[in-house]
Amino acid sequence: MKKIEAIIKPFKLEEVKDALSQIGIEGMTVSEVKGFGRQKGHTEIYRGSEYKVDFLPKIKIEIVLPDGRVEGAVAAIVSSAKTGKIGDGKVFVSDVEEIVRIRTEEKGDAAI
Amino acid sequence: MKKIEAIIKPFKLEEVKDALSQIGIEGMTVSEVKGFGRQKGHTEIYRGSEYKVDFLPKIKIEIVLPDGRVEGAVAAIVSSAKTGKIGDGKVFVSDVEEIVRIRTEEKGDAAI
Amino acid sequence: MKKIEAIIKPFKLEEVKDALSQIGIEGMTVSEVKGFGRQKGHTEIYRGSEYKVDFLPKIKIEIVLPDGRVEGAVAAIVSSAKTGKIGDGKVFVSDVEEIVRIRTEEKGDAAI
Amino acid sequence: MKKSLLILLLTASLGASLTATAGDPPSVKRAEPSLEQRVADLEAYVNNGQRGADAISSTVSSKLGRYDEKYNTFTPNPGPGPNAWQMTSAALVLFMTLPGVALFYGGLVRRKNVLSVMAQCLLIAGLVSILWYCCGYSLVFHKGNAVLGSLDFAFLNNVESSPNTDYSCWVSQNVFAMYQLMFAIITPALIIGAIAERMKFSAVFLFTILWMFVVYFPQAHMVWGIDGLMNGVWNPSAKIHAIDFAGGTVVHMTSGWSALILCLILGKRLGFGKENLSPHSMTYCMIGTGMLWVGWYGFNAGSAVASDVIAANAFTATTLATAVASFVWPMAEWLFRGKPSVLGFCSGVVAGLVVITPACGFVTPGGAVIIGVLAGLIPWFFCYKVKGWFGYDDALDTFGIHAVGGTMGALLTGILARNAANGNLATNLKSFVTDTPLQPLVVEQLKAIGLTLVLAVAGTTVIAYIVKALIGLRPTVEVETIGLDLAEHGEEGYHA
């Protein structure tokens, strides 16, 4: 099993969720994060003092999946999250060893 | 070393924490996330417009552990977080290669 | 490719970010978490009722990096985040299998 | 079910009330006022005195009103100054509930229940207004028997823009009725503090209706009705010669003691004593506190029903007692707990306001300062210590502040009332107010405290069990866990 972590622009969340639903992915966990990267933040001037706002709001999506579904999911995320402008974000894939569904105590792929 | 990530219902946090304490696990990192899964959200009607609230508030717990303690910890989480109702959440286990305790620069199991 | 996850004290974020910038690391994702560990929380008394605040605010930094840069990054984080007092936090390193930059669809090290 | 109960109660209340027998007006037509009398009437306006024509037996008319020769009735006009002040005061007292109490209490609950507190405040505002319009005002302020008024002012019938000289010579009666409505609203709203986060909305609804009839209307009539049992200042034939300027017994004792009973019957919040139930927004609590203080000037100084010397005294006493209590409470905290908290400051403010309420129109500045010091210490002790000893879950300390504060305020009023502060004490209470700490008034105040306490405790116990039997008091555990906002109102306080 694999875990996909995707960092995306906040306003793309609905689109990404829909794209994933369409390929049958119905479980995911989402959190609000701040991103720092090539996309530069804005400058706020607060009554004469200038502050650089480096960290930009991003959304992190975590999905755990059977190995076979990873490629499709990554493709769905990339195509739905893309705007072509800097700061679109990243997708990371890593390995997961075990999954348990708390409710049923099922394990492995059955738990997804 | 392994990392356990558990997605649970928010009001179960105290119970899970206590269950983990009891088996001697005293370090963890917790964050607020939104979950999307089989459990369906509610519908809010805002003066005539209907909105589906898909994402439900969940808590994510992250614990890094020596390999040998994983099984006990997962069991403790599952039993304390279970309500038997849909949406109870998941536990994911994955591999961690290295750990450093910032304060002492200790590494590996000693750093946990 | 590796992922570094660092849990640090909130007021150290700027310093850590600067230390990482100095060694050329310009991408990272940051989130607010609550930590539970050796460092003990404070007690709040709310009109006669005493509450133990166990969870302390921490910052989690996630950085994905080519394998070769991990050591330097960990060292930079540790030295900049350290206060020597309990609760300074941890650094975890784990493996990442694939990376995609959403904007360009570049993969692997090129996507970082 | 609810309906029939209501009707029952209504009829019961009414049965108890006598028919008001207005004294017959004199049959002789009234004379035009002389120039001298006209000037005297104008002076009466400035001095907040009576027009010559105000007495029912008067044989003269006044230019400051309308004389209907046919029916030989004189309808006085209100005066611009007192009417302005009374409208301002009424708006200020409404401000205390909406959004004052809503913020004060709303800030102290957890995020998931903030809207439930607000919904309850809003519900009470609407509901009580309707009751007040239908019969509440009449049951309290129309003449009746010593315990309850009559129904002759029901639906605000005959409650018009001219003053009802039983209560004020220069304030429109309809404005007075609206002003008093704001008191009738805030009183049950205070109870919310004790039962926050764990009472069903429908139960709050039913409870409020019953409580108004069983506790508030009788109590308010007894204390403020011109023929009330405990209206020591204005009713020469009052059984209990007690005084209560702006509602120490009527508002704070009734709500505070009822709150205690209701929270005991209701039981503790889930997680009480285990989870962190700390305020989701101390800042809201502080904003609400500021609004309460500001609005309370309408409550206290407005209770003079004139912008005269007595209102001025009430304004001054209120400021002093509140400021002192707001200082003493956090200092006690600083001493005994190590840190002065914003909640401590806010609690001190409210405690000061509560304790000075019955006294403000009757005490000197020095008396107000004494009250302020005690208001900062005694409720503080109850909230920090006594509550812990007994372990009841008075969620936001309605008991600790309003019941304790209202009760001690009533007592202190007995001890500190002085003729120098309020000339009216010399009328019907000459033998009770002797300007000494142990003047006979103290005993009368104790009687009033006892009666109020019994009414509130017994009334609430009965009502609470009725509501429990009929529709239940508490939501399910799941609802309480999710939070009342989402479960009972389908919305959340905040969205990202």
Add this chain to the structure above:
Amino acid sequence: MKKSLLILLLTASLGASLTATAGDPPSVKRAEPSLEQRVADLEAYVNNGQRGADAISSTVSSKLGRYDEKYNTFTPNPGPGPNAWQMTSAALVLFMTLPGVALFYGGLVRRKNVLSVMAQCLLIAGLVSILWYCCGYSLVFHKGNAVLGSLDFAFLNNVESSPNTDYSCWVSQNVFAMYQLMFAIITPALIIGAIAERMKFSAVFLFTILWMFVVYFPQAHMVWGIDGLMNGVWNPSAKIHAIDFAGGTVVHMTSGWSALILCLILGKRLGFGKENLSPHSMTYCMIGTGMLWVGWYGFNAGSAVASDVIAANAFTATTLATAVASFVWPMAEWLFRGKPSVLGFCSGVVAGLVVITPACGFVTPGGAVIIGVLAGLIPWFFCYKVKGWFGYDDALDTFGIHAVGGTMGALLTGILARNAANGNLATNLKSFVTDTPLQPLVVEQLKAIGLTLVLAVAGTTVIAYIVKALIGLRPTVEVETIGLDLAEHGEEGYHA
């Protein structure tokens, strides 16, 4: 560009206004008042009547003012009570916008747009004040023709602390001007609700300027100007014998209908119907609601421009209608949707306030209660059902509440106005107010409704397209996505 347009409009407006021809004062010098006349003047003060000297043809002076023998002019003094009430009322009406509406609307938008709402409210306050000072007050309240005043009070020239007896005998004219300014501010601020989250700040700026000249100033003059076309109460030669106590047509119909048009021309918010656009802070909305209710007493009772019997009536009617509507709306929700929401309570409050506005000084308590019930049901139906059917994006329901409420309020005022509630109806409207539901006044009200509707709809359509052509109405998609706060004001509502 903007400038030339403005000048054009200004000139156009002015062209339309006649020169005011003040009646020549009598050439005989005025006599000193006799003692009897002096007492009568004092009585006039208490009764909110006219001094003997107030009539322009009077041959007597008054001690309650200053007589300039040289120019043979009498300058009346204001009275302390009415002036106190009017200043209080003006402050209360300002409170309705800052921070009332800013919170009510600001809480209902998403987090990323909260400051844009606040900025728009603040902008309107400053901008409209400047217009009002330059010419607005003059165009509305100086005599002119039936549609627009003149420029003789421009820059508040001759608007001083003595009363303008066309509008009040005892309130300073400058205070009256400031009081009316607060109405001129809140009216365009209400429009913001419909166009929230998606209109360029610069477009709001330009739109507001044009709208004041094209819609507000004429409408206000027609309804409230002493020689206005629809001023049924005070202008005996009004073409339309309509009444509007505190702004059902002037404030709520104009803003509400304009809001509908503007939001149609503007189009829906991005994500409307798909994304969750729910309020980022229902608590702010509730706080704003409380402030609106409190402040509205200045709006409604202050519109008596005296703290007299009529103000008292307005105060009472406002309280009753609002409280009833605040109760009915959420009960309707409870019945039809399953849960009473805080938004429902708040909507009920505002709907009640809106609908009673034109009526409050003219209806009895019973009438006010009827209005409250309808105010809780009809706008509710529009917001919950009709909006859904048509699918326009009236973001915060300015149309559903203010247009619908203002319109039904104007109509109900026609049906429920009673001589018993307001003696002034017997002066110029004797034949229109016959104390029956279908009295002739109803037809006049319908005429006024029609005219107002046409002015608001036509005016706004033209202005909106002009603004669109000149500078565009909507921000870019990116700006709308990021949020107006950051994109247009460079700041965020909240920081951790």
Add this chain to the structure above:
Amino acid sequence: MKKSLLILLLTASLGASLTATAGDPPSVKRAEPSLEQRVADLEAYVNNGQRGADAISSTVSSKLGRYDEKYNTFTPNPGPGPNAWQMTSAALVLFMTLPGVALFYGGLVRRKNVLSVMAQCLLIAGLVSILWYCCGYSLVFHKGNAVLGSLDFAFLNNVESSPNTDYSCWVSQNVFAMYQLMFAIITPALIIGAIAERMKFSAVFLFTILWMFVVYFPQAHMVWGIDGLMNGVWNPSAKIHAIDFAGGTVVHMTSGWSALILCLILGKRLGFGKENLSPHSMTYCMIGTGMLWVGWYGFNAGSAVASDVIAANAFTATTLATAVASFVWPMAEWLFRGKPSVLGFCSGVVAGLVVITPACGFVTPGGAVIIGVLAGLIPWFFCYKVKGWFGYDDALDTFGIHAVGGTMGALLTGILARNAANGNLATNLKSFVTDTPLQPLVVEQLKAIGLTLVLAVAGTTVIAYIVKALIGLRPTVEVETIGLDLAEHGEEGYHA
């Protein structure tokens, strides 16, 4: 330690004050007023004039008060209109601090320090009230020498509900005392803005006590005391013939300049210039701004101590200047920075209010508009540019707005005061107010500015170093990092 210091200071202050020598009342008994005199007294009420009996040498009594034949003393009654307005105004000024300033400043700090700001505002309210009761009111408003009053009103002794005709013929003296207390509260509360987020609570405590005695009480007596050194309007023997209607020097200059000194001595916040210190809630700041504007009507128009023509003028001037400044500041921002921010609007509002404060009772509408324009530009320039050049950490711009605004307000008052706006200028200032921009009054204003500046700067420097030596000014780095809320008050502003 603190105690002995306090006593020292108190004694010092007292030593300086002369014993008040009240003129002996005439030994002849007073006659009953004639009907004509009675009517004149009533007219005096409406016109805000003196009763015949008010003069100490008068040989007649009045029905609008009480004559004590035994002691041959006449105690005047207050009037209902002015008393209503003064109570309303006092409540409004309290509203400015609680929760006005608490929100305005509290919103601008970081989340972790919001409660510390609120705690400081609350502390000051309680503390200053106690000082005011004990001796503050007496030191300011009892007659004494030119610099400080006496102790004869200590503990509000003899401060009763009858007016003190030195300050108002128709407002109760105790209400006046409470009204002035609200000024004494808000002034030190303004200083908080400069030292926010980094001053120990105990240091704020001690500093405030000392500052009241060293700076506020003398300054207020000099400007407003009937025998004050700079009371140009009412004290014919004032050394400096300056005017300050509602506190440009007393409130804004003292607080603003003291704030600068204190923030310099205190040093910059940790992270200043590096970390993002932006406001945790611009929405709170905006809410606070709205409340400040609304409350300021009590501050400015209330300073007439009557609801008369002068109050009306003050109300009007305040509205115009504030509205204009609220518009000009963000427009300057828009031009020079690219975006008009909500903070810009709010800053403009406050700057307008500050600058018009000393002038509002003395200038025409045109003058107010000029003041508004300058108030929008000059403090803006100081906050955006000058602060950057010098690099001091005036956290929330108390100096930039209150010191700069108060100073320019005092100067502009000198330039723009006109007899047309305030007839009282013709009494003692006939030769100073010549209705030209360079009238002699300007020089007097400059003298007053100089003296105030010296008092504030020198006083604060000394006090700050005393406090630093005794208990230290700043918390530890760790406390400042964690935030003052948790560290000093044991609570957090918000909980999830």
